[in-house]
Amino acid sequence: MAIRQRFVALNESVRLRGDAAQHEQTDAWSNRDLIPLPPSRRTWGWFNFFGFWSIASLNLANWQTPNTYLTQGLSVRQAMLIIVVGRVFIAMFSTLIAWAGLKWHVGFTVQNRYSWGLRASYIPLLQRILLNFIWNAVQCWNGGRLCAVCITAIWPSFARIENTFGPDMPTTTYEFVGFVVFWFLSTPFLWIRPENFRIPFLVVCTWCSVGMLAWMIWALTVAKGVGPLWNTGQQIPAGSSWSSSWLIMAGINQSIGSLAAGITNGSDFSRYASARRHYVIGTITSCLITGILVSLIGLVTAAAAQKIYGEVYWNPPDLLMVMMDNGNGSSKARAGVFFLSAGFAFTAMFENICGNAIAGGIDLAGLFPRYVDIRRGAIITFLAAWIVQPWQLINRATTFIAVLSSFSVFLAPMIGIMACDYYILRKRRVRLSHLYRTEDSTYYFWKGINWRAISAWICGWGPTIGGLVVTVRMDPSPPRPLVQLYYMAFLIGFFISATVFYVLNLAFPVPDMNQIDDVDVYGTFTAEEARRIGVVPLSDNTFLDGINGPEIQTSVVSGEKGQALQDYNA
Template sequence: MGIKHRLAAIDRKIQLKGNIAQHEQTDAWSNRDLIPLPPSRRTWGWFNYFGFWAISSLNIANWQTPSSFLTMGLSVRQAMLIIVVGRIIIALFSALIAWCGLEWHIGFTVQNRYSWGMRASYFPLLQRILLNFIWNAVQCWNGGRLIAVCITCIWPSFARIPNTFGPNMPTTTYEFVGFVIFWFLSTPFLWLRPEKFKLPFQIVCIWCGVGMLSWMIWGLAVAGGVGPLWNTGQQLPEGSKFSASWLIMAGINQTVGGLAAGITNGSDFSRYAKARRSYVIGTITSCVITGTLVCLVGLVTAASCQKIYGEVYWNPPDLLMVMMDSGNGSSKARAGVFFLSAGFAFTAMFENICGNTIAGGIDLAGLFPRYIDIRRGAIITFVAAWVVQPWQLINRATTFIAVLSSFSVFLAPIMGIMACDYYLLRKRKVRLSHLYRTHDSIYFFWHGVNWRAIPAWMCGVAPTLGGLIVTVRMDPDPPRALIQLYYMAFLIGFFISAVVFYVLNFAFPPKDAMDQYDEFDVYGTFTAKEARRVGVVPIEDERLGSEENVIVNGEETKL
């Protein structure tokens, strides 16, 4: 057998297989994880979405959120106002962007094809993939710190382990061992498909939720109340260029921007909903209520522990080590700290798997549908943590992490295009069959590119990019106007891109690309009720295996 035949045999072996009878064809645009999800695979109820948003709240980053606003000079009340308003905005925009997934059961990867064009859709996809790679690595490193605390609870001498790394390595053996163990413990979750996430959501919510409340109650009981931190008033730095109102606006932008990546690909998970109300109820109750409560609990706990230890500890791993005296405390103290740190670690683990690794798998599947599905893409994303080397990012380049948190400068314009196109231009009509082919697709536009999306995105990025640059460079005296625009980056980017995209489509309307949809349920996507709602004729079960051909929007389609 020649080399050419061997390579062809290997290619056939590694290509994904799908059940053609279930429309799971594998080609350049489609595989089992990219097709519109049929009812049998839509298993998420309201609690799944409650858990999905809970794991983005029950974590170290959200626990520490009030600290960043207090260090700006804002009061406790102003910090909590930012959190409440920010969480409401997150819930509203999440529902707005994810609605396409609820109605047509397609994800972010496919959703962008009708806005950007089949080939240009890779542009927003690559941005998401980059973020998934980096945030997965950073989350693994943060989770490793919690694992290191857990190990110290069991073997106190671990906290005193000698550092075997040289001076050029920006980490210690203590931290690196925690990272390695966290990475390996997370690996089995890569084989869990999104349809089966209910049990981990339940465990995470109960364990970490009970742990946080217990921690707060313990702190209040031991301290006999809260410390001075709870009564922090407005303390703007003398000579501050910005009033409290502008700082509140900056805080809201920071809160929303921190979850911009998750909002952008909301349809990747909303498409798994049993019903639209499941997504709405679960998202609003958890995103707003749980997210706010975790910040409040973190604030109260930090304030009470300030009274106990005489210092404010915002970082949970640091506070946990103090509580057990770096492993030298009593067995009861170590047991309590183990329960808390393990709960945080498990939450970080599943948040990372769901929000970064699985999402990265879906995005990578969009790049190489023939060879990559969610599972393979998730493995690639997870292995990339070693290439990214998060210890270099965390310990050396804090400004780089600030850039990641401010990525809404680039993502908000993408969301603006998505919302404008779906609601205003297409009036919530999508022709599913044309999202999975190049030949004669109305979404191919000009050589696979909808040129209107490019200037719309650039116009949304341009006003706030300067503010991002001077903030990252830490310029001592940046132009006030640039900073003010940057403080409103999410809203500015979203609405400017939406308006420009609408104007360009009005002035240069694409040919035969709007208001079209398949008359028949070509992929077996909808229940009878859903089909009536979107105006599609459902395929009856007895006709699925027949050889009858029908005309679907002028084209012959086999049912």
């Protein structure tokens, strides 16, 4: 009995509590961070979204993107063409998927419930959680390399620290200390709620963008121009199986796929928008301007550094170490390197917190709403970095990382289902109260599973999975059709799943797909939004007198109130 009482007490102490006055009920499907966001929590203006997408561009991967295509034999112009086209597609798909969050103020976790069914929505959710765990760990490791450069800039002897790890440990003490420092410095930022991200975005964007521009200007000034890298022409080997057209197609597919995870859960952050135009302006300008410029600056800097050092350094930490002669350089060189590496590290830190830790927190909240909110989920995601052990992944399992980078094969079909369901089948209409209950819910389907979504999703990745397998295995002579399908995996997966899902819904229709609540159950909308959508505002006592709390969630407005509702909507 005593043990049972202790368990009950422990359970009560760790369970989340919501403010009933703010409709923050906590149960098996809902908590404060899962309900549709009320106007008071929608604080993101255009700069928040500009900053959010900028930190996804102001990073090491985007800096080195041109190198990916140049090493395949493409020219500089072709590489930049891929980057520009890819960024246009990213802006388009991001806005397409995030619109449900802008209108209904729910995130990816809840958004999938009306497509997959309340229980089957765990399928996309678990995939996202897996990605968040692993990419968080990998990002911490990459950020640790930048921290190690910062430490070396302050204490040059750190570059010569003795390796105390044995031969079975696939890393060095130098790298591991950088990882530990980065992880611990990142942890306090997990307590910042997404509503308050404006100042970190401002600091990160200013610091890193100024640093990148200063680095490029310094390199051009010292080198007095760019090196041969800038004039690289098309150099596809004569015996290559692929023409430049196919390599460009593969590059565009890879460019979109690299941000597919961010596209998929776009509504997690778009729901914080104070107005729809803020999301559109901030996202499009950042995707097109920042995303393209960072790759261009990285290309110019690498080309200028080629003239200075006689070698091409694409990886910023490597070039920074060369610039200060592994810590043996002048104090001015070390100060400049510290400023640059700290800017990169801080950007990587907040990119990881937003894109992996916070997103992971939201996804975990969807699995355990009674016990996990955004903050707790973010902490769990960050702690998982020690279980994932990124030093094993980075230094040994290169194939595993390649699989993760190609995970858009599975994400693109999800995006296709989301787009088809929301825009074509439901005509942008969602019944919010039915997303948080199983009893009499339109979105419960068959035992909480919409088999149409599962079938369409499998059809989307089925044709491209073979190309992924042979590419990751690096087969010397893979079947050409498989690789061609893989080179177009994102677009193929998106359109096949969208089409199959549409056909299945025509053949096996779901009733009441375009229904909405009569009443704004959660106090989600402003008066203007409620009138535009066609629901009665929760605060409108003229129509809601006598209806409150749980009764609103399950009632159908009828009688005098029903007539009043019709008059209101008219």
